[in-house]
Ligand SMILES: Nc1ncnc2c1ncn2[C@@H]1O[C@H](COP(=O)(O)OP(=O)(O)O)[C@@H](O)[C@H]1O
């Protein structure tokens with residue numbers, strides 16, 4: 001019955017976005033990877049017994065060479081991919097063992113932002129953000145006020161009526177961020193969200209995630225842009241050889257581990 | 272062609288904004304479905320009218336008594352007298368060879384070349400509508416035994432022929448219904464495939480934000496239902512138009528000869544076809560979406 005109770009809890013949670021998943025889970029880590037294995041091809045394992053603990057309210061950079069599995073890691077949390085072995089506990093529930101029917105509810109508890117924005121170009125800015133609330137079935141009146149608030153938080157107040165396609169890259173990414181936060185998820189996953197933006201815009205968007213973090217949301221920020229890691233001392237997790245290595249003191253100590261040049265290169269396949 | 276082109280408005284039934292700028296695809300689908308439905312509707316129209324014809328004739332209560340060439344006037348007059356006094360007979364009319372010839376031969380030269388003897392004289396006997404089949408048969412049997420009578424046509428065989436024609440029509444309609452089924456499945460199925468391709472980004476975004484399968488599929492199913500129903504509706508309307516044209520040309524003589532005027536599909540059948548189209552469209556869309564798009 002564990003599966004079905006997880007399912008109903010997620011449903012419950014989905015209707016009251018932003019609330020605690022389970023009172024007793026408040027003190028527990030929000031996200032736990034236990035000995036996770038994942039490979040797309042048998043001869044090329046991506047994650048090999050990876051373990052990682054992320055506490056509630058943390059801001060964590062996930063970094064590592066291109067192809068090290070940063071995107072894979074995030075997709076596993078979001079159940080776009082399935083683990084081969086091991087456990088991923090999100091709010092105390094094993095994501096890997098959720099029935100398919102509970103996956104939508106899981107996703108409503110997580111916000112995701114990608115390098116390529118993933119907006120519907122023909123929809124208005126408003127509609128692109130509102131969809132995250134409409135899938136929950138929120139009344140239109142509430143949708144309007146909450147989308148308005150989210151757009152204000154990302155600095156796009158008044159742009160709701162514009163079609164998404166006319167916005168600049170930086171603005172489109174802000175719309176994507178608004179969509180990721182509008183339902184007040186407990187966790188935000190960002191997969192190279194600054195990858196398509198020039199350096200100044202990248203810093204701006206990072207600032208946006210930091211603001212969101214300030215409000216108590218846990219942020220998992222995958223990037224291979226080293227300059228972002230230097231902006232502020234943050235927890236950094238390096239993915240390499242299929243394992244996660246925690247570097248809590250910031251980047252200074254981790255320099256030794258980032259010895260390969262490849263890490264600095266812009267990776268076209270990073271998305 | 273933006274939000275005002277949306278097939279389903281936002282919020283309605285909790286659907287997302289699908290259907291904008293896909294109207295060409297929808298029209299094409301509706302047109303293809305109409306073609307299939309018009310065949311079915313036409314077959315049903317034929318069945319409807321043949322059935323009416325058979326019903327009319329099965330209680331037509333008339334007979335033609337063909338007289339022998341050598342029948343004497345006295346015998347014929349006595350026969351007419353006797354017939355008109357028989358219970359159930361409402362009218363007796365004499366049709367001479369000449370009259371028969373004139374009725375058939377108007378301006379056809381080949382027919383005109385035939386001798387008068389080719390057109391036998393006859394008595395047209397009309398019965399009351401209430402006459403029982405058995406009584407009619409008995410009367411016909413007695414008449415056949417008379418020396419002046421060549422043969423008696425009670426049109427029973429025509430009723431039988433119409434019945435068998437009707438059976439054929441029903442079979443044809445059933446086959447066409449199967450073809451319509453196949454057409455709806457293939458047309459709506461491939462339209463759904465194309466629509467899904469066009470809305471790839473939309474569907475991806477929906478998955479991203481945690482839309483359930485039902486939420487993603489709903490607009491597609493509504494569109495499938497709309498396409499099916501409109502396809503059937505247009506077919507019925509088109510057939511109705513053609514029917515009006517044909518009926519205008521249907522002259523009174525022909526109507527008198529057949530004993531009926533052509534009638535259109537009963538409204539229940541027309542409504543049933545539209546409902547069937549809608550249901551089939553919705554089901555096909557649902558099944559296609561199940562196959563093509565799940566979590
Ligand atoms: N859908 C996929 N099918 C097959 N291989 C994949 C797929 N996604 C990622 N990979 C492979 O898995 C490895 C890790 O990819 P990814 O998680 O995208 O790394 P990163 O985001 O760190 O660059 C790479 O070698 C990549 O080629």
Ligand SMILES: [Mg+2]
Nearest residue numbers: 070071270271
């Ligand atoms: Mg990546």
